Amino acid sequence: MPSWIEINALQKNMDDFQLGPISLTIEPGTITGLVGNNGSGKSTLLKLVMNLANADAGTIEVFGETVAGKDESWKQKLAFQPQKIIGWDAYTGTTLKEMISSLYGEWDEALFEQMVRLFDIPLDKRFGKMSQGMQQKLSLALALPRNTEVLILDEPTAFLDIPSKRHFMDLLIDWMDAKERAVIITSHQTDDLRKLADYLFVMRDGKAIGHFEKEALLESYRRYWLDGVPGDSVPGEVSRDRQQLVSEDPAAAEHYFAVQNITVIDHAALDLEEIIDLLLK
């Protein structure tokens, strides 16, 4: 099956910031987490995908259509929730719903109503007068019911309270199950990424660090407690602290321990936050 989104050698220069070259493909049925330090270019990348900024080099194809110029018919298949929404402040939730639902032929009114009830959204209030968390809830309630194939969410949970975050994750998982879809989500919340993402695309200072299958990434690091840390570097060693050592090549490290007669007292997987921390160093 062809990729739904294909980004190839994309580059963008802005003042002293250079994004790229970035290459990334998004396949149907997947949730991809975009991860990176502040200012690594995640939002810029999403804006380029949405044709809200022009690339200096490289290409983006969405459902086989090149993203550039005025023909944006492919946008019917993509819903985008930016980090900061401009132009909604003066409108109530009801008005925004009328405007947005009329643009999407497959608008799911029942899902919208379910989300309004679940998040207790005051539809008669102007967007600009809502709290940041409520704005985020309303914009999610105006994004998922568009029923598009692809949903692009830029830090959708940054202001959500803990119960709402859980509701959002459940909703997104149900939304993915309803038909063949794909999600791209940027987040600094490792909880979101651990529960939702199938793939992680990690960026640092505008550059791609890697595109990882999440479960494989989790298995690719291991922490060991040893009866004595060797003087030499252990295969895959990324850090050591007294009797603890972390390797990004557990098979080679364990072979080395066996050959060197080093006793492994205990070992454990790293959590996703620690791994992202190592990747972003």
Ligand SMILES: Nc1ncnc2c1ncn2[C@@H]1O[C@H](COP(=O)(O)OP(=O)(O)OP(=O)(O)O)[C@@H](O)[C@H]1O
């Ligand atoms: N309009 C602009 N003009 C010039 N530079 C910009 C503009 N918008 C963003 N930048 C710069 O581009 C870089 C990437 O910003 P971007 O918002 O894409 O990062 P991010 O990874 O989404 O960050 P965060 O995690 O903080 O949301 C930053 O250095 C930022 O200052």
